[in-house]
Amino acid sequence: MKRELIKDILKSSKFDIAVTVGGWLRTRRDSKGGFSFLEINDGSCFANLQVIADNSLSNYATEIEKLYPGSSLSVTGQLVESPASGQSVELKAETIKVFGFCDPLEYPIGKQRVSFEKLREIAHLRPRTNSFGAVTRVRNNLAFATHKFFQEKNFFYINTPIITASDCEGAGEMFRVSTLPADNPPVDDNGNVDYTQDFFGKKASLTVSGQLEGETHACALGNIYTFGPTFRAENSNTRRHLAEFWMIEPEMAFADLNDDANLAEEYLKYLFNYVLENSSEDLGFFNQRIEKGIIEKLAKLAESKFERISYTEAIEILRKADAKFEYTPEWGADLQSEHERYLAETCFGTPVIVLDYPKIIKPFYMRMNSDEKTVAAMDVLLPNVGEIIGGSQREERLDVLNARIDECGNNPDDYWWYCELRKFGTVPHAGFGLGFERIVQFCTGMQNIRDVIPFPRTPNNVEF
RNA sequence: UCCGGCGUAGCUCAGCGGUAGAGUAGGUGGCUGUUAACCACUUGGUCCUUGGUUCGAAUCCAAGCGCCGGAGCCA
DSSP states (O other): OOOOOHHHHHHHHOEEEEEEEEEEEEEEETTTTTTTEEEESSSSSOOOOOEEEEETTTTTTTTTGGTTTTOOEEEEEEEEESSTTSSSSEEEEEEEEEEEEEOOOSOOOOOSOHHHHHHHHHTGGGGOOOOHHHHHHHHHHHHHHHHHHHHHHTTTOOOOSSSSSOOOOGGSSSOOOOSSOSSSSOTTTTTSOOGGGGGTTEEEESSSSSHHHHHHHHHHEEEEEEEEEEEEEOOSSSOOOOOOEEEEEEEEEEEOHHHHHHHHHHHHHHHHHHHHHHHHHHHHHHHHHHHHHHHHHHHHHSSSEEEEEEEEHHHHHHOSSSOOOSSSSOOOOOHHHHHHHHHHIIIIISSSEEEEEGGGOOOTTOOOOSSSSEEEEHHHHHHHHTEEEEEEBBOOOHHHHHHHHHTTTTOOOGGGGHHHHHHHTTTOEEEEEEHHHHHHHHHOOSSSSGGGGSSSOOOTTTOO
């Protein structure tokens, strides 16, 4: 079926031409003047198209008057200038084909307001709402902008494995991947599960990060990035965590921590500018209904310089701060949520990049600084969201890396191939990870991360 | 996992010891180039589950289940 998108029709300045649209009814208003107003949405944009359905249509009494929100239809007619205010163009229907009626007594999302919590229970229908249509289009633009940004900078898109045997420094609890019988797995002489009999012949899990594999390709192709699903089996119940989420992980060869921070800042600003330019209609909705001032916020951040401070400076600022913290800031302890929020929201009011964390709170692969107390790590903190990016310069010196693997209590055998990247032609390199849903949250103002991914997976929730 | 809050009509909520309410959606009638349409009437409920206190529980207490917010873990 050849059809025009409402997105294009509403921009059209050509009138009195024949067009066909297909979409879902949002609302019907009857006029006793002998016609009905139908508002159609086809998902191509936020706005609806107003259709005039005259009672001279052959199926007016039999079908048009029985249309309720959610019904699917196609309309062919003349695009005309609207005589009334509220819309510039409207479609005067010549034929209306109804594909599917929608019973208003059963359909859960009519014209009335439905809470986000309720919509999560009907995740198969929620993309038909204004909010989720807008979130989905912004999410799409952020994904496209991500590829565009890295491709323009000559980064190669690579696909790291989803099933893995390396547990990447214990970034979180992992989901086991196994074909062994769950109720009665084979056991070895010590009574432990015998994974040599499993599908892969050893313990396998869903990935918590593609970083270690990503490094292999950075150490060959130069600059690469991944953009794929990531899994954490943590029992996290917050509005910022998912068990399955999408992560973007660039990795650069011949790069240090400063290059890494520059890339992170440039990438975030690129995203802000991209959605400001290409999602303006949807952002207008978020600006009005979800987070007042979000457009101004994104525009300001796209222009501003991100604050950069060392971890040690951050601790000093927090200790002098005129604020009550539940946890006293102390050198050597990780920054608490309240500390990150103070820095990004109260103290600077801009994104903050914190650099050079104590080695004791960071994983083995981060590069040791010359003070031998800190490592070349960075976190990017956003107002309201908190940590959005975590990254580091990687340890490229084999002897130091081996010592750190030992020190952190890891088994060197698990990282033999990772170490060989240092053994054979090592190179300074750096990268970071960004949680895609968190940036969607930030750019839409949506409060709960479960509402910026089509089908959220959280503890006790795997419906759909 | 810990702390706090909340589960009442299809939906959004009020009621907080004396026998069930509003708005909205749906129905009927009226009116209208309408646009969150409007006006009148109207259908609609195991008050999450189980147990306890009480003459009497939607209301108080306890446990369970579910959801939300904060914390931790992190992206």
